[in-house]
Amino acid sequence: MLIPVxxxxxxxxxxxxxxxxxxxxxxILGTDATPETLAQLRKNFGLDLPxxxxxxxxxxxxxxxxxxxxxxxxxxxxxxxxDRFAITFELTILAAIISWxxxxxxxxxAGIKRNSKTDFSVRVISLxxxxxxxxxxxxVLILVLSLSFSYSPxxxxxxxxxxxxxxxxxxxxxxxxxGTSMAGAVxxxxxxxxxxxxxxxxxxxxRAKGAKEKIVIFDHALKxxxxxxxxxxGLQVGVLLGGTVIIEQIFSLPGLGQLVLTGINQRDFTxxxxxxxxIAFVFVLINLLVDLLYSYLDPRITYK
Amino acid sequence: xxxxxxxxxxxxxxxxxxxxxxxxxxxxxxxxxxxxxxxVGESGSGKSxxxxxxxxxxxxxxxISEGSITMQTKEKIDxxxxxxxxMRKVRGKDIAMIFQEPMxxxxxxxxxxHQLVEVLRIHTKSSKKEMSDLGLEMLKKVGISRPAExxxxxxxxxxxxxxQRVMIAMALICKPKLLIADEPTTALDVTIQAQILDLMNDxxxxxxxSILLITHDLGVIAETCDRVAVMYAGQIVEETTVKQLFxxxxxxxxxxxxxxxxxxxxxxxxxxxxxxxxxxxFNYQEMGCRFASRCPHAxxxxxxxxxxxxxxxxxxxKCWLHAEEVNLNDxxxxxxxxx
Amino acid sequence: xxxxxxxxxxxxxxxxxxxxxxxxxxVAILAPxxxxxxxxxxxxxxxxxxxxxxxxxxTDELGRDIFSRVVFGAQVSLQVSLTAVGIGAIGGLVxxxxxxxxxxxIDQIIMRVMDVFFAFPDILLALTIxxxxxxxxxxxxxxIGIVFIPVFTRLVRSAVMSVKENEYLTSAVAVxxxxxxxxxxxxxxxxxAPFIVQVTLALSGAILTEAAxxxxxxxxxxxxxxWGVMLNASRAYMxxxxxxxxxxxxxxxxxxxxxxxxxxxxxDLLDPKLKS
Numbered sequence: 001m002l003i004p005v006x007x008x009x010x011x012x013x014x015x016x017x018x019x020x021x022x023x024x025x026x027x028i029l030g031t032d033a034t035p036e037t038l039a040q041l042r043k044n045f046g047l048d049l050p051x052x053x054x055x056x057x058x059x060x061x062x063x064x065x066x067x068x069x070x071x072x073x074x075x076x077x078x079x080x081x082x083d084r085f086a087i088t089f090e091l092t093i094l095a096a097i098i099s100w101x102x103x104x105x106x107x108x109x110a111g112i113k114r115n116s117k118t119d120f121s122v123r124v125i126s127l128x129x130x131x132x133x134x135x136x137x138x139x140v141l142i143l144v145l146s147l148s149f150s151y152s153p154x155x156x157x158x159x160x161x162x163x164x165x166x167x168x169x170x171x172x173x174x175x176x177x178x179g180t181s182m183a184g185a186v187x188x189x190x191x192x193x194x195x196x197x198x199x200x201x202x203x204x205x206x207r208a209k210g211a212k213e214k215i216v217i218f219d220h221a222l223k224x225x226x227x228x229x230x231x232x233x234g235l236q237v238g239v240l241l242g243g244t245v246i247i248e249q250i251f252s253l254p255g256l257g258q259l260v261l262t263g264i265n266q267r268d269f270t271x272x273x274x275x276x277x278x279i280a281f282v283f284v285l286i287n288l289l290v291d292l293l294y295s296y297l298d299p300r301i302t303y304k
Numbered sequence: 305x306x307x308x309x310x311x312x313x314x315x316x317x318x319x320x321x322x323x324x325x326x327x328x329x330x331x332x333x334x335x336x337x338x339x340x341x342x343x344v345g346e347s348g349s350g351k352s353x354x355x356x357x358x359x360x361x362x363x364x365x366x367x368i369s370e371g372s373i374t375m376q377t378k379e380k381i382d383x384x385x386x387x388x389x390x391m392r393k394v395r396g397k398d399i400a401m402i403f404q405e406p407m408x409x410x411x412x413x414x415x416x417x418h419q420l421v422e423v424l425r426i427h428t429k430s431s432k433k434e435m436s437d438l439g440l441e442m443l444k445k446v447g448i449s450r451p452a453e454x455x456x457x458x459x460x461x462x463x464x465x466x467x468q469r470v471m472i473a474m475a476l477i478c479k480p481k482l483l484i485a486d487e488p489t490t491a492l493d494v495t496i497q498a499q500i501l502d503l504m505n506d507x508x509x510x511x512x513x514s515i516l517l518i519t520h521d522l523g524v525i526a527e528t529c530d531r532v533a534v535m536y537a538g539q540i541v542e543e544t545t546v547k548q549l550f551x552x553x554x555x556x557x558x559x560x561x562x563x564x565x566x567x568x569x570x571x572x573x574x575x576x577x578x579x580x581x582x583x584x585x586f587n588y589q590e591m592g593c594r595f596a597s598r599c600p601h602a603x604x605x606x607x608x609x610x611x612x613x614x615x616x617x618x619x620x621x622k623c624w625l626h627a628e629e630v631n632l633n634d635x636x637x638x639x640x641x642x643x
Numbered sequence: 644x645x646x647x648x649x650x651x652x653x654x655x656x657x658x659x660x661x662x663x664x665x666x667x668x669x670v671a672i673l674a675p676x677x678x679x680x681x682x683x684x685x686x687x688x689x690x691x692x693x694x695x696x697x698x699x700x701x702t703d704e705l706g707r708d709i710f711s712r713v714v715f716g717a718q719v720s721l722q723v724s725l726t727a728v729g730i731g732a733i734g735g736l737v738x739x740x741x742x743x744x745x746x747x748x749i750d751q752i753i754m755r756v757m758d759v760f761f762a763f764p765d766i767l768l769a770l771t772i773x774x775x776x777x778x779x780x781x782x783x784x785x786x787i788g789i790v791f792i793p794v795f796t797r798l799v800r801s802a803v804m805s806v807k808e809n810e811y812l813t814s815a816v817a818v819x820x821x822x823x824x825x826x827x828x829x830x831x832x833x834x835x836a837p838f839i840v841q842v843t844l845a846l847s848g849a850i851l852t853e854a855a856x857x858x859x860x861x862x863x864x865x866x867x868x869x870w871g872v873m874l875n876a877s878r879a880y881m882x883x884x885x886x887x888x889x890x891x892x893x894x895x896x897x898x899x900x901x902x903x904x905x906x907x908x909x910x911d912l913l914d915p916k917l918k919s
Contacts, residue, residue: 008759242764
C-alpha cells in the first residue's frame with residue numbers, strides 16, 4: 001500500500017516538473033544564452049534524455065539513497081532535505097503538541113458539559129480556529145506584537161543542538177500560530193466524539209456499575225473517542241507539513257517548505273522532486289503510524 | 305416478608321424549555337425478598353424509564369418529580385434522596401442491571417476480565433488475584449464453556465448469548481439484593497432466550513437476589529415471574545400475581561394483550577390486535593383513563609381518571625369496571641366506544 | 644426545499660452564516676456599483692493613508708483605495724472558489740460514478756491514483772500544479788479544483804457502491820430497467836446531503852487556499868485585487884499602516900467563518916443520524 005503510493009507520487013511529481021514551462025538551464029543562463037550553451041547545460045543535467053530514462057535514473061538513485069544534486073548549487077540534495085526537514089519536523093511536532101494541549105482538554109470539557117457556557121465558548125473558539133487561516137493569524141500576531149512590544153521575527157535560525165533555548169525562542173511563535181490554527185479542528189472532533197461515545201449503551205452499563213464519572217470519562221469515553229481523534233490528528237499532521245510552507249515563509253525559517261518554494265521558483269527539479277517525495281513519504285508514514293495506533297487501541301482492528 | 309424495594313407514588317417528568325410533561329404517574333410497586341417481579345408493557349409505556357429511575361440513571365431531560373424509592377440495604381434508604389456519591393455505592397453493589405442490547409452494552413476496547421472485575425474494583429477492596437478468581441468463578445457459573453479464555457477476550461469475539469451471560473455474571477458478581485433486567489432476552493435468538501432466563505432464575509435464587517424483569521413479552525413473564533404489573537401509557541393499570549393475570553385478567557388492556565397472544569398461537573383465527581395507537585405523553589393530561597380511546601368497554605365516566613381498585617386479595621385494576629360504587633345502569637356508565 | 648429553508652431559519656447560527664454569504668455574493672456582484680474607485684486606480688498623493696471619508700478603509704502602498712480592492716477581492720474569492728469547487732465536484736462525480744459503477748480494474752486504478760493525490764498535503768499539491776501551469780487566476784482555480792477531486796470521488800464512489808449493493812437494484816435490473824437509470828435515480832437523493840455539506844466546506848477551503856497561494860505569490864497575480872495578494876503586499880508596511888492588512892484579513896476570516904457556520908448547520912440538518 002505504502003510503496004505503490006510513493007511510486008505514484010514520484011512519477012506524478014517527476015512528470016509534473018518536466019512539463020513546467022522553462023527549465024533550469026534557461027533560468028541559470030538568463031535570456032542571452034545561445035541555443036548551444038543551453039543544449040550543453042541541458043545535457044549536463046541529463047535533460048536531453050527521454051523522460052522515462054531520466055525517471056529511471058533518478059528513482060534508481062533514490063532507492064539507493066542518492067537523491068541527486070541540486071541543479072543550482074551542485075550540492076547533494078538528500079543532506080539538504082534532511083537538514084531542513086529537522087526544522088520543519090520540529091515545527092510540526094511543536095505545533096501538534098501545542099494544539100493537543102489546547103484542544104483535547106477543551107474538547108472533552110465541552111463534550112461532557114454539553115450546552116453549558118463552557119461548551120458554548122469552546123464551540124465559538126473552535127469555529128474561529130477553523131476559520132482563521134494560519135497566515136492571517138501569523139500576520140496579525142506579528143503586527144500586534146510589533147506594535148505593542150516592538151517585536152520583529154528573529155533573523156537567522158539556530159539549530160536545536162546548537163542552542164536549544166534560542167532555538168525554541170525562534171520556533172515558539174510560528175509553532176503557536178500553527179498549533180492554534182490546528183486546535184480548532186481537533187477540538188471539534190474531540191467534542192463530537194465524546195458526545196457520540198457518551199450516548200452509547202456501554203457507558204450506561206459502566207454507570208450502572210457504580211463507577212465514578214472519572215472512570216466513565218477517562219477509562220472509557222476518552223479511550224473510545226481517541227480513535228476518531230487520532231484520524232483527524234493524522235490528517236492534521238499532513239496539513240501542518242503543508243502549512244509550514246507558508247509559516248516558514250512568514251517567519252523566514254529555512255525549512256523544507258522554503259526549499260520547495262525556492263526550488264519551484266528556480267526550476268531546480270532535483271531539489272523539488274526530492275523534497276516533495278520526502279514530504280509525501282513522511283505524510284504516508286504518519287498515516288501508517290496512525291493505523292498501527294488504531295490496531296493497538298482497538299482490539300477489533302487488526303492491521304494487515 | 306420484608307420488602308427489598310418499595311416504590312411509592314413515583315412520577316417522572318419530561319421538562320422541555322416551554323412545558324413540563326408527565327411521563328410516568330403514580331407508580332407504586334413493592335418487591336419482596338427473593339421475589340421475581342415483572343413489569344410488562346408496550347414500548348413507550350414508561351417501563352424502562354422506571355427502571356432507570358430506580359438506578360438514578362435517567363437522561364438529563366427527565367427527572368423524578370414526586371414519590372419515593374425505598375431500598376432495604378443495611379437500613380432503609382430513599383434512593384431519590386441520595387447524593388450522587390451515595391447512589392454510586394448502591395449501583396452495581398445493591399442493585400445491578402442488565403440491559404437489552406448485549407451487543408453494545410460492553411465497552412469494545414476492554415477485555416471481559418477488565419469489565420467484570422471493574423465492578424469489584426469499585427465496590428470492594430479485594431486483591432487483583434481474588435478479583436480475577438471471582439471473575440473466573442462467575443463465568444463458570446453463567447455456563448461459559450471456556451471461562452479462562454473468555455476472560456481474556458474482547459466483546460466482539462463473543463456471540464450475543466455469550467455477552468448476555470457475561471452481563472449476568474457482571475451483574476451478580478457483587479451479590480446484589482436486586483437485579484433489574486430490562487428486556488434481557490429481546491435481542492437474542494429464541495433458542496438462547498430460555499437458557500438465559502433459566503440462568504437468571506437459578507443464579508438469583510442461589511444469591512438471594514430479587515429480580516425486577518422488564519419486558520414487552522408476556523411469555524417471558526409467565527416463565528419467570530411471581531408478580532406482575534401491567535403498564536400502559538406511563539401508569540400501572542393492573543397488578544397481581546402472574547397466575548391471576550393469566551387466569552383472571554381484569555383490565556381491558558390486559559385482556560387485549562392476552563387476546564393478541566392467543567390469536568398468535570391459533571391458526572384458525574385472525575390475528576388480534578388492540579385497535580388504535582398508544583397515546584404520546586404530550587396528550588396524557590387531557591385524558592381521563594388513558595386507555596379509553598382504545599377500550600371496547602369505554603363509558604362516559606372514563607373521561608375521568610379511575611383509581612386503582614381492589615378486585616380480590618391483592619389483585620388491583622385501574623378501571624371503572626372494577627369500582628365498587630359502579631352501577632352499570634347509571635347513565636354516566638353508558639358504553640360509548642363499543643366495537 | 645421550503646421546509647429546508649424554514650428549518651434553516653430556525654437555526655440562528657446557520658442563518659447568520661447564510662446571510663453573511665449572501666452579503667458577500669451581493670457585494671461581489673455589485674462590486675462596480677459599491678466600490679467608489681477602480682481597484683487598480685492609483686492616487687499618488689494619497690499613499691498609505693489611514694481610513695478617512697474619501698478612502699473608507701484607507702489606501703495602500705501605491706495609493707490604491709483599499710475599500711474598493713476588498714470589494715473587488717470578494718469577486719475574485721467567489722469566482723475562484725466556485726470554479727474550483729465546480730471542477731472538483733464534477734471531476735469527482737464523473738470519476739466516482741465510473742469507479743463505483745464499474746468497480747473492478749477501473750475502480751482499482753482510479754482509487755490508487757486518488758491515493759497518490761491524497762499523499763500530498765493540499766497546499767503542496769496546489770503549489771506543484773501551479774508550478775506546472777504557471778501562476779495566474781485561471782490556473783489557481785484549476786489547481787484548487789484538482790486538489791478537491793479526490794474527496795468528491797471518494798464520496799460519490801461510496802454512495803454509488805452502497806446503492807449498488809441494495810437489493811432493489813438487483814430486482815430492478817431483473818425487471819429490465821437499465822442500471823444506470825436506477826443509479827441516477829437512487830444515488831442522487833442518497834448523496835445529496837453529504838454532497839451539499841462537502842461543497843460548503845470545499846467552498847470555504849477554496850477561499851482559504853486561494854488566499855494562501857496568492858499570499859505566497861503563486862496564486863492570483865497583482866494587480867488583481869485578491870485578499871491574499873493584498874495581505875502579502877502590505878506585510879512590509881503593516882507596522883505603520885495596520886489598516887492595509889486589517890481589512891483584507893477581516894474579509895477572509897468573515898467569509899470563511901460564514902461558510903463554516905452554514906456548513907455546520909447544514910450537516911446537522913441533513914445528517915439523519917443526528918436528527919433525533
